Amino acid sequence: MKQMIVSCDPKETRMALLDEGQLVEFASERSAVKGIAGNFYKGKVMNVLPGIQAAFVDIGQKKNGFLYIDDVLHPHMDKQPRVKPNIADLLHPGQELIVQVTKEPSGSKGAKLTTHYSLPGRWLVYMPYADYIAVSKKVSTEQERNRLRHLGERLRDNEEGVILRTVAEGEQDEAIENDMLNLRHIWHRIEAEAERQRPPAELHRDLGLVERMIRDVFHPEADRFITDDPQCAAVAESFLQRISSADIQPVVEIYREREPIFAHLGVEERLHHDFQRKIWLEGGSYIVWDQTEALTVIDVNTGKFTGGATLEETVTHTNILAAQSIARLLRLRDTGGIIIIDFIDMDHESSRHAVVDALEQVLLQDRTKTHIVGWTRLGLLELTRKKAREETISFAFQTCSVCHGTGRIASWIKD
Structure with missing residues (x-):
């Protein structure tokens, strides 16, 4: 529960x-x-930069949004050209278009935008021009996946795309159909509003x-x-x-x-424990969590844990426990970008497999997609995780005005 x-x-x-x-x-x-992630806007193209295959679009925020060429081309891969065209052939300054925010503005960067529109509902995600059906891999049986896939095909029109979510498993057709009709109605309302409004204008706000x-x-x-x-x-x-x-x-x-x-x-009490730099785990082992602008680095240590009958057993047990906690904390902290985990060195390939399996099992509960890239030559585990909104830690803690988040103060600074 x-x-x-x-x-x-x-x-x-x-x-x-x-x-x-x-x-x-x-x-x-x-x-x-x-927040503005998930919102729809009628924007105006301000600059087109062929050198980076991107455009800047005014959506009425402090900073113009960033629209990359992959987010302009048709989302259905079979319809994308093998060689990408120059973005200047697709967009021009002054052009008006509907865009959706996929990532919040951060620091000096504006919001990340797309024309691959999607509207999430309770049972499915509606995409007006995606032209494909997908079913969540977390749906437990092939029979249920087939049912949902056939239902999606029956419900969609023309180039519409549908992703049937995990929670749709076992749900009645009527409920899923009503969800589809509601989301289609919202999209038609967005289109009608875009016809009426002059850019920049907000067309639809996410929940x-x-x-x-x-x-x-x-x-x-x-x-x-x-x-x-x-x-x-x-x-x-x-x-x-x-x-x-x-x-x-x-x-x-x-x-x-x-x-x-x-x-x-x-x-x-739980927040205080889970958002520390040093996080103690069951049995006396601990992890150290360091954040930079580019990536997150997590170090695993045995600490006070003396555990198993052999060194390999002790190390593997510690790493598995850490992997389960790290997967939960990635979701809790909503950490995005590149993540490097420095597990304690293991001698056996089977031990490394067991650690990755433990990580993957907990990650299955996370709605945000995490991709395990694999082990590097130095024995570090590399992951990437998507992020759309501002990281949770920025709400839970304020950056220290003295050390500015480094945790260090110059020795020559006096009180």
Whole structure:
């Protein structure tokens, strides 16, 4: 069973997801600063740069969005030319087009944009021009995958594309069809709004934090939703009723005690533990988590663990335990980009396979795709993980104004 715990105040909404008592996701949304990932805009091309095969598009934000050529060409690979054309042949300054934000602006960089539009629903993802059907690999049986694939083919029109999500497994055709019709209606509304508006203009805003998390990870018949805010409870209850089957009456619990909800339910303690640089694991081993702009480096150490009968057994046990924790923490911290894990050296190939298998099993629970690249020549495990929104740690902690996040202060600086 999962617990979705939501704490609201006038400045911020915070959400923690516990799965069988373990903290697996944390997200925060500031009232004054709404994210734009997933939003649709009518934009105007400002600059086209053939040298980097990209264009900058004004979408009404502080910085122009970045549109790469792969996000301009038709998303269906069979229809893409073998040799990419010059982006200047596809776009020109002043051109108006519908774009969707795939990655939030960060630092000096504007938002990453695409014309490969997608609208996520409860049971499926609708793509108006993708021209293919896909079924989640996490659907358990081939028979169910075939059912969903045939259903998707029946529901789509012309060049529409559909991805049937894992939660669609076992769901009734009617519910999935209604989801499809709703998403198609939203797309038609976006098109109509684009005809009416002058750029730059927002055409469609993605769901807020609470509704988005309910849509993506919450099962009304099995999970608990707890919040300390009656208004948030009303929003959640209304959204749950829209996405739930008619015979299910979702229950939203309102927390009314004096002690803050995160403290009372142990979330604050878990956050404090899981967002440290040095994270102790069961048995006395630990990992060290270092973040840079380009990549994340994670170091595994035996610490106080003296464990198995042989050195290889001790090391392998430590690495497997670390792999399981790292997979959970990647999801919790929403770490993206290149990730390098320095496991303790193992002599046997079977031990390395066991560590990767342990990592993959936990990563299956993560909605964000992680690709395990493999072991480098130096024995490091390399991964990549997608990221669309600002990293969770930026909401959980503020960068120190003295050391600026390095953890070091020059010895010649005096108090």
